[in-house]
Amino acid sequence: MFQVPRGTRDFIPGEMQKRRYLEQSMAATFTSFGYGEIRTPTFENLELFAAKSGESIINELYAFTDKGGRKLALRPELTAPVIRCYVERLQMEPKPLKLFYFGNCYRYDRPQKGRYREFQQAGCEIIGADTSEATAELLALAFTLLKNTGLKNIQLQIGNLTLISAILKKLHLLEDDQKRLLPFIDKAQFDDAKSILRDCNVKENDAERFISILQTSDTNEIRRFIADDTQAVKELDAMQTILSLLSNAFHISEYEIKLSIVRGLDYYKGLVFEIDAPILGAEKQLCGGGSYELVSIFGGSQVPTSGFAIGFDRTILALEEEGFTFPPLKLDVFIIPVNQDMVTTAIQIAQNLRSHGLSVDFEQLRRGIGRSLKYADAKHVERVIIVGPKELEKNTVTIRNMKTGNQETVGIAEIYAKLTTPDM
RNA sequence: GCCCGAAUAGUGUAGCCUGGUAACAUAUGGGACUGUGGAUCCUCUGUGCCGGGUUCAAAUCCCGGUUCGGGCCCCA
Numbered sequence: 411m412f413q414v415p416r417g418t419r420d421f422i423p424g425e426m427q428k429r430r431y432l433e434q435s436m437a438a439t440f441t442s443f444g445y446g447e448i449r450t451p452t453f454e455n456l457e458l459f460a461a462k463s464g465e466s467i468i469n470e471l472y473a474f475t476d477k478g479g480r481k482l483a484l485r486p487e488l489t490a491p492v493i494r495c496y497v498e499r500l501q502m503e504p505k506p507l508k509l510f511y512f513g514n515c516y517r518y519d520r521p522q523k524g525r526y527r528e529f530q531q532a533g534c535e536i537i538g539a540d541t542s543e544a545t546a547e548l549l550a551l552a553f554t555l556l557k558n559t560g561l562k563n564i565q566l567q568i569g570n571l572t573l574i575s576a577i578l579k580k581l582h583l584l585e586d587d588q589k590r591l592l593p594f595i596d597k598a599q600f601d602d603a604k605s606i607l608r609d610c611n612v613k614e615n616d617a618e619r620f621i622s623i624l625q626t627s628d629t630n631e632i633r634r635f636i637a638d639d640t641q642a643v644k645e646l647d648a649m650q651t652i653l654s655l656l657s658n659a660f661h662i663s664e665y666e667i668k669l670s671i672v673r674g675l676d677y678y679k680g681l682v683f684e685i686d687a688p689i690l691g692a693e694k695q696l697c698g699g700g701s702y703e704l705v706s707i708f709g710g711s712q713v714p715t716s717g718f719a720i721g722f723d724r725t726i727l728a729l730e731e732e733g734f735t736f737p738p739l740k741l742d743v744f745i746i747p748v749n750q751d752m753v754t755t756a757i758q759i760a761q762n763l764r765s766h767g768l769s770v771d772f773e774q775l776r777r778g779i780g781r782s783l784k785y786a787d788a789k790h791v792e793r794v795i796i797v798g799p800k801e802l803e804k805n806t807v808t809i810r811n812m813k814t815g816n817q818e819t820v821g822i823a824e825i826y827a828k829l830t831t832p833d834m
Numbered sequence: 835g836c837c838c839g840a841a842u843a844g845u846g847u848a849g850c851c852u853g854g855u856a857a858c859a860u861a862u863g864g865g866a867c868u869g870u871g872g873a874u875c876c877u878c879u880g881u882g883c884c885g886g887g888u889u890c891a892a893a894u895c896c897c898g899g900u901u902c903g904g905g906c907c908c909c910a
Contacts, residue, residue, distance in 0.1 A: 413883090413900090413901075414901095416901070459910080463910045464910090467910065470909085470910090487910055490910080517910090519908075519909075520908090521901095521902080521903095522905085523903065523904080525909090673909095691904090692906090695909085698909090698910090746869095749868090749869095778867080780869095780871040780872075780873075781871085782870095782872095783870065784871090784872050785872090786872075787872045788861090788872085794870090794872095796870075798869060800869080808869090808870090810870075
C-alpha cells in the first residue's frame with residue numbers, strides 16, 4: 411500500500427474546512443489592515459536561500475537539479491521569495507508596500523507534532539516604513555490576526571537586537587564568544603550563559619547585572635544600563651514609543667519585553683518579536699518576526715523592511731487544543747424523491763435553490779425515506795425536502811427541519827422563501 | 835542527526851506479559867419495513883505496518899526497516 415511521504419499529510423474535507431476557515435479569517439484581518447495578497451512560486455533558485463541564510467542551510471532544504479541543470483529548491487519560508495519579487499518587480503510601487511501571503515513550505519526536518527516537512531505559513535512584509543507607528547501596527551496585526559482566529563491564550567514577546575548588542579558591547583566580549591553566548595540566551599539558559607561569561611573573564615558582578623537585564627521588563631533598568639550609548643538610547647526611545655502606541659492606541663497590553671529573544675539570523679535588525687501558544691508544549695512558537703535587511707542583499711536599493719510569519723498548522727493545532735469549535739461543513743438542504751417519478755422535480759428544485767446560493771444535494775441512491783433521512787442526518791443537513799406524489803398533485807412538497815422535527819407542506823414556488831424564514 | 839515509546843477492520847479498542855482458529859463496538863454497503871423507520875432487526879465486506887529470524891506453531895518472542903508520537907539538535 412502507498413502512503414504519504416514522511417512528514418506530509420492529506421487534508422480530508424473535515425480538515426480542509428478548518429484550514430479554509432483559518433485562511434479566510436486571516437485574509438480578512440490582513441485585508442482590514444490594508445495588506446494585499448501576493449503569491450510566489452513553490453520553488454526558487456537555490457542561490458536565493460543560500461544568499462539569505464548561508465550555505466549551511468542547504469542541508470535542510472529540499473534541493474534538486476532540474477533537467478536544464480538549474481539548481482533549485484522548494485521554498486523553506488516565504489520572506490526571501492517575497493523580497494525577491496519586490497526587488498524584481500515592485501520597487502517603484504508607492505510606499506509603504508504591504509504584502510501578505512499563504513503558502514506551502516518545505517524543510518528537511520525530523521517531523522513531530524506541529525512540525526512537518528511540508529507545512530503552511532501565513533505572513534506579511536511591510537516595505538518602506540520603519541516609523542514607530544508602522545512597527546507598532548505590525549505587532550498589533552500579528553497579535554490581532556491570531557486573536558481573530560479565536561485563539562484565547564497567546565503570549566507576545568518583544569525583544570530588540572540593537573539593544574542586546576549594545577548591552578553585549580558593555581561586556582567587551584570577543585566576537586566568537588558572543589556567538590557562543592547567543593544561543594544560550596535565546597533559549598533562556600542563563601546558568602549556562604553565566605558560565606560562558608565566567609570563562610571569558612567577565613566580572614561576576616557585570617555578569618549578574620547582564621543576566622538580570624535580559625530578564626527584566628523594566629525599561630528604566632535597561633535605560634540605566636545603556637545610558638552612555640546614544641544610539642542605543644535612541645533605539646530604546648523608539649521602542650518605548652512603539653510600546654506606548656501598542657497599549658494606548660491599539661489597546662493591546664498583553665505583551666512582555668524579553669530582550670533574550672535573539673532569533674536565528676544576522677539579517678534581523680532592531681525590533682524582533684515572537685508569539686507563543688503555551689498549550690502546544692515543545693513546538694509552541696506560532697509567530698516570529700521583526701525588522702530585517704534583505705533588500706540590499708538581493709540587489710535592491712536600501713529600504714526598511716519588517717514582517718512576520720505564522721505557522722498555519724500550529725495555529726490549527728492550538729485552536730484544537732483550546733477546544734475551539736470550527737464552523738462545520740454542512741449542506742443547507744437535502745431533497746428526497748419518494749419514488750423514481752419524483753426525480754425530475756427533485757432535481758429542478760435542487761437547481762433552483764442552488765441558483766439562490768444554497769448548498770443542495772439530493773438522494774441519488776434510490777434509498778427509502780428512512781435511509782435517506784439517516785444519510786441527511788449523518789451529513790448534518792439542516793432541512794430536508796420530501797417530494798412525493800401526494801403533495802405533488804397539489805404542486806407542493808414537504809419541508810422538514812431536522813433539528814426541530816417540524817414539518818410543513820409548502821407550494822413549490824414558495825420553497826426558497828420558506829427556507830429563508832427563521833422558523834424553517 | 836540523537837534518545838525514548840507506539841503501530842491490530844474506515845474509526846475506537848481487546849488479546850501480547852504466559853506463542854496454539856483474531857475479537858468487540860461503531861461506521862460504510864445490501865436487505866426487511868411500499869411516505870418520516872433520523873428507529874429497530876437481519877446481513878455482506880473489511881483487520882495483525884513491512885521484511886527477516888526463533889519455533890511443530892508468531893498479532894504475541896528476537897533483529898532490521900518504515901511511519902507516527904514524546905524529548906533533544908535545529909528552527910530561516
